Amino acid sequence: MEIKPDPSTTPATATAGMIPQPGERNYPEDRWGRRAWELLEKIRRRAPLVQCITNFVSMDLMANVLLASGASPAMLHSLQEISDFTPGVDALCINIGTLSEDWLPSMRAAAAAAAEAGRPWVLDPVAVSASDYRMEACIGLLELRPAAIRGNASEILGLVSSSRFRENKGADSSHESSDAVEAAKSLAQSTGAVVAVSGAIDYITDGRMVVAVRNGAAMLQKITATGCAVTALIAAFIAVEPSGALEAVACALSVFGIAAELGVEAARGPASLRMHLIDSLYGLNEDALLSRVSIFSHA
Numbered sequence: 001m002e003i004k005p006d007p008s009t010t011p012a013t014a015t016a017g018m019i020p021q022p023g024e025r026n027y028p029e030d031r032w033g034r035r036a037w038e039l040l041e042k043i044r045r046r047a048p049l050v051q052c053i054t055n056f057v058s059m060d061l062m063a064n065v066l067l068a069s070g071a072s073p074a075m076l077h078s079l080q081e082i083s084d085f086t087p088g089v090d091a092l093c094i095n096i097g098t099l100s101e102d103w104l105p106s107m108r109a110a111a112a113a114a115a116e117a118g119r120p121w122v123l124d125p126v127a128v129s130a131s132d133y134r135m136e137a138c139i140g141l142l143e144l145r146p147a148a149i150r151g152n153a154s155e156i157l158g159l160v161s162s163s164r165f166r167e168n169k170g171a172d173s174s175h176e177s178s179d180a181v182e183a184a185k186s187l188a189q190s191t192g193a194v195v196a197v198s199g200a201i202d203y204i205t206d207g208r209m210v211v212a213v214r215n216g217a218a219m220l221q222k223i224t225a226t227g228c229a230v231t232a233l234i235a236a237f238i239a240v241e242p243s244g245a246l247e248a249v250a251c252a253l254s255v256f257g258i259a260a261e262l263g264v265e266a267a268r269g270p271a272s273l274r275m276h277l278i279d280s281l282y283g284l285n286e287d288a289l290l291s292r293v294s295i296f297s298h299a
């Protein structure tokens with residue numbers, strides 16, 4: 001389904017929480033919401049198999065977020081298993097968070113196997129600017145044609161400039177997501193991937209169009225691996241909508257953000273938010289989703 005922007009929609013007609021900011025246009029009524037619900041329902045119905053080659057920190061949260069969404073996670077990274085397993089998955093998520101020389105060959109082999117089998121794969125370039133080794137690994141992986149790349153602003157800026165940052169903060173961002181919109185567009189154009197920059201506002205682009213998602217909770221930054229987990233959720237959404245990656249990525253980020261918004265209402269801090277985030281994603285219903293989706297076309 002193609003979603004066409006409706007420039008006539010004004011802040012006066014938008015619902016609370018969905019008021020477009022300067023430079024943003026809304027889509028007609030709740031069409032993004034319906035799209036997000038349709039894709040979430042598809043995940044719940046089909047339980048797509050998502051292989052994750054990810055860092056040690058994120059394995060648990062990533063697998064639980066996938067399960068709560070309705071997807072089926074498989075944290076499988078042995079080089080010996082790739083040729084048997086990866087061609088049969090619905091999507092693959094590769095995350096370089098705790099990269100080592102043992103795992104990089106598995107990542108390359110899995111990305112190549114997925115691409116060869118026509119399965120979408122998604123890259124999370126965690127802390128790509130922390131070392132030359134990480135940067136070179138990521139640049140090599142980009143040649144294997146990811147369907148999507150999701151990183152924070154510092155990661156997307158670093159990947160585009162292939163440079164290490166003086167103000168390097170490791171896995172956390174030292175930039176605002178809005179700082180990296182142009183970099184994301186250029187990365188999308190050079191790789192053919194849909195690129196998402198996460199942050200207070202998430203920006204998603206195919207190199208031409210930019211979509212902004214304003215769901216989420218600032219406290220997510222105080223729970224490790226929430227970025228990793230949303231990248232895996234993006235893989236699940238692309239698994240059920242491989243020919244509409246831009247929409248799938250925007251809907252995944254919005255759904256995750258909504259689960260966090262609902263979770264925050266019940267949480268007392270990051271530890272309980274982690275639990276409520278998973279519960280809210282698992283129990284997310286159509287009404288809550290439709291009333292909270294906040295996705296805009298960004299000028």
Ligand SMILES: Nc1ncnc2c1ncn2[C@@H]1O[C@H](COP(=O)(O)OP(=O)(O)O)[C@@H](O)[C@H]1O
Nearest residue numbers: 152172173198199200216217218220226227230
């Ligand atoms: N200030 C914020 N307000 C609302 N949501 C946020 C904020 N910062 C990050 N998020 C959300 O947290 C999740 C992880 O994003 P981010 O922190 O940018 O990734 P990473 O953990 O890789 O640095 C995303 O869903 C993003 O939308």
Ligand SMILES: Cc1ncsc1CCOP(=O)(O)O
Nearest residue numbers: 055057097171225226227228
């Ligand atoms: C802290 C840390 N160190 C290596 S990987 C990792 C987790 C990063 O997770 P996220 O990118 O989601 O914050």
Ligand SMILES: [Mg+2]
Nearest residue numbers: 126152227228
């Ligand atoms: Mg990250």
